[in-house]
Each structure stands twice: as structure tokens, then as C-alpha cells.
Amino acid sequence: MIPNTAVAFTRSLPATDPEALVDVVLDAPSPGPHDLVVDVRAVSVNPVDVKVRLGGDPDGERVLGFDASGIVRDVGRAVTLFQPGDEVWYAGDISRPGSNAALHLVDERIVGPKPTTLSFTEAAALPLTAITAWESLFDKLRLTPDSSGTLLVVGATGGVGSIMLQIVEHLLPQVAVIATASRPEGEAWVRSLGADHVVNHRDDLAAGVGSIAPDGVDWIFTAHSEGMVETFADLLRPFGAVVAIDDPSSLDVRAFKSKSLSWHWELMFTRPLQGGADQVRQHEILTEVARLVDAGTFRSTITTTLTPIDAAQLREAHRLVEDGHVIGKVVVARED
Structure with missing residues (x-):
């Protein structure tokens, strides 16, 4: 089993502070009925990550991260859309632990099949x-x-x-x-x-x-x-x-x-937050966007890549996004 290393924040601090984001190890995740366990290969940092980190101290430690791409390793008993081995991408759920972890739980209904023509790193820039x-x-x-x-x-x-x-x-x-x-x-x-x-x-x-x-x-x-x-x-x-x-x-x-x-x-977290059958609309959107990427209609908006996925690189990604001058997207990828 992959060690579930992750990056969390425990205090609301500037991105330049070494304690703003820290490396932690989490328990292995156990999927709920509709959950996928995703082996995360790349994540991107969005303004919402910065907003949450600067919004006040969490209760304990909180793992951030929404955009992700990776490989399904396990599935819940009610999962019908994916199976282990599938390559996926998604934008996550602000009410659950984030994707800045080696293994991440996400509801299948807000996940899409990763475009086959993009690497995990390129794909992570797009879902959210x-x-x-x-x-x-x-x-x-x-x-x-x-x-x-x-x-x-x-x-x-x-x-x-x-x-x-x-x-x-x-x-x-x-x-x-x-x-x-x-x-x-x-x-x-x-x-x-x-x-x-x-x-x-x-x-x-x-x-x-x-x-x-x-x-x-x-x-x-x-x-x-x-x-x-x-x-x-x-x-x-x-x-x-x-x-x-x-x-x-x-x-x-x-x-x-x-x-x-x-x-x-517009808040793209509305469907995951409200729950219910309507969540699957995000699966449908991501499936269609993947089709259009693979057809050559859309391209990744990645402009900056950092490796590996650890606290130091995520602090730098947060700093770049906070600075407000980033064109396109900043992605943090696991070293293969």
C-alpha cells in the first residue's frame, strides 16, 4: 500500500512561512459507498486554496487541494462509473479533505475520465x-x-x-x-x-x-x-x-x-456541497471536456510545473497564486 503522505495546514500563515503548509502522514483512506480511492499523480493550486488557507486556523490539521489527476486504486460498494486502474481527473469537494495527498477519497459522481492525450500533470490544470x-x-x-x-x-x-x-x-x-x-x-x-x-x-x-x-x-x-x-x-x-x-x-x-x-x-462546489443525484452533472461535464481535449479542441492551460508534491513545493505554488501575476495554471506533480 502507498504511504498516505499529505500536505496540511494547521495555522493560517503567509505562504512564505515554513509552517504555512507542512508534511504529514495520514491513515489509509477507506471508501464510502460512492467513493473512489485515487492514487494522486498531480494537483493544481487555485485561488480557493489560498482563500481557505488564509481564512483562519483550521480545527486541527486540514489537507487542501481540489484539482487532481490520478489512478483509481479502490472503489466503494456502490460505485458504477469507474474501476481500479482507471485514469481520472476531478475538481473535488470543499467540504471534504483535499487532494494534496498520496491517496484521496472522492465521490465518483464528480469525477471524469482523464483525457488520454494529456499527461497527469497537464490534466490537473483543468478540472476546477x-x-x-x-x-x-x-x-x-x-x-x-x-x-x-x-x-x-x-x-x-x-x-x-x-x-x-x-x-x-x-x-x-x-x-x-x-x-x-x-x-x-x-x-x-x-x-x-x-x-x-x-x-x-x-x-x-x-x-x-x-x-x-x-x-x-x-x-x-x-x-x-x-x-x-x-x-x-x-x-x-x-x-x-x-x-x-x-x-x-x-x-x-x-x-x-x-x-x-x-x-x-458561480461556485463550482455547489453540486458536491448540496449532494444528491445532480452531482453527476460534473461527471458529465468532465467527460465532455475530456472528449474535446482528446479531439484537439481544447488544450491544457498549465504554464508552471513544480515537483514533487510536498509542503515546500505547495508553499511555492501558493506564493505564486497569491502574487496574482500567474498566467494560466500552476501544477504540482509527483516525480515518476
């Missing part, structure tokens, strides 16, 4: 962001291949924006995308992923977008909504919509009323 982008576009904005209009993606160089641009480029052909990026390398990145136009969000966003879409945009996806309600209200056309994934300290959307605008929240 792909589900977030997919649910934002199709569940919240209810876009279809026949939808036409303009989408503004604020924070387009990040993980979610990087896969969202590819989804729109290939599955929503009549939707034009304005992406935000603040540096030349970021602009080159988003253009390579399908952005039609790029504006610098550190400049006057309203003026930049207005010069491209003088009549306004139809939809906004944002990873940065703090203090932006008035700007978004000005930029949107009547009956437009915003999908937000961040946590602004306050939100007053009364400016949206005169245009009958709508505000949507």
Missing part, C-alpha cells in the same frame, strides 16, 4: 476551471451554439478565463469575446486562446470596452467584481447579465434595475 467556465456559460448565462452577442471576460489570463476563451472559441461561434489583460505576455496568451479583442483592465475599463463595443456588451464574466457594479451596469446592454466567481466585501446591484440586468454567482 473547466467546470466553473462551463457552468457559467451554459447553466448561468444559458448560452447555446445559436447565441450571438459580446462577452467581456474580466481576469481572462487566469485559470477560468483561459479555458473559457477556448470554450467560447469552439462551441459558441457567434459570441465575440473582449478579454482583459494587463501585460503584453497576458495579451499574447488570451489572443492565442481565442480572444477577439483585448483591453487593459488597469486602464479605464469602460473606455477601453466602449471603444470596441460602443453599444455595450451582452454578458460579463468576472473574477474581479469589487467596486465594479457601476462600471458593469454602464457596460451592459439592457437585459444583460454578469456571472461572478469572487467574494466582494459588499454588493449593491441597484444600478442594475433600470436596464433589467441580472447578477449570477
